[in-house]
Amino acid sequence: MKRKKDVALLNRCKIQLSLVGLALLLTLSGCGGGGAEMPETYAVGDDSMPALGTVGVPGAEGTTFTTEQGEEGAPVTYVYGGLVSGGAEAEIYVDALTADGTCSVIDESGVIQEAPDFTAEEGSVLVGKNTQAEDGILQVALQWTADSCTVTVSVVEGLQVSEPKDEPTITVTQAVDSIESMSSALLGLEGTSMEDYLVYPQDGYVLVDGETCYQMNVYSKDHSIQETCMLTLDGKTLYRLDRETGQVEQVKG
Secondary structure: OHHHHHHHHHHHHHHHHHHHHHHHHHHHHHOOOOOOOOOOEEEEOOEEEEOOOOOOOOOOOOOEEEEEEOOOOOOEEEEEEOOOOHHHHHHHHHHHHHOOOOOEEEOOOOEEOOOOOOOOOOEEEEEEEEOOOOOEEEEEEEEEOOOOEEEEEEEEEOOOOEOOOOOOOOOHHHHHHHHHOOOHHHHOOOOOOOOOEEEEEOOOOEEEOOEEEEEEEEEEOOOOEEEEEEEEOOOOOEEEEOOOOOOEEEEEO
16 A cells, blocks of 8 residues: 555646746747747738848847837837847848848938947947838838847838938038139139129939039029039039920039
């Protein structure tokens, strides 16, 4: 009888230990998404891009992975740990995404930027591309530390990836002064100087041969428009608009 009781007690202990082990396993797997497999892509709606570690040089063995989900509707954050170098991993990933021009390094307004210094021990970078519906930007916000990368993916509505605007090296007032100091013959006008003419700038900029320019109208003293010209923001290149044909010719620079 005693042997049977010992066997029964041993079986109950085995069952209890098994249940404890199962509970521990479930607890670890459910903590912060630690049991999740690394994604192949990051997707938001109909838009997606490759995930970290799937492009460029594959991630090294020993990488840990968790996901963090905020409030309902908030973007998912992917956390990669155990990296040899978070900055190097970030650089590989960003280089692969931007290599074919599909994605770009951008700022919070969607304006294309230069890539950051990935040799810094800690840093961050935004990479994005226009959504298929062209109603926003599919954006990857990546932060790195010495041995980790954190990726948050979202769609920023109402923005589009755009080229940076040229910064003027001369003001609009300087542009007007430059035209007024030129020979009138350069713009096909009568006389030898611009003293008999008035120069008025238009609001905003115009593009000529891919260059951003100030646009100015030249009037006679009786306020009759005579010519339209465009001066690049560095003041070096001048274009003249043929108002009859709509053609633009370079007359200086």
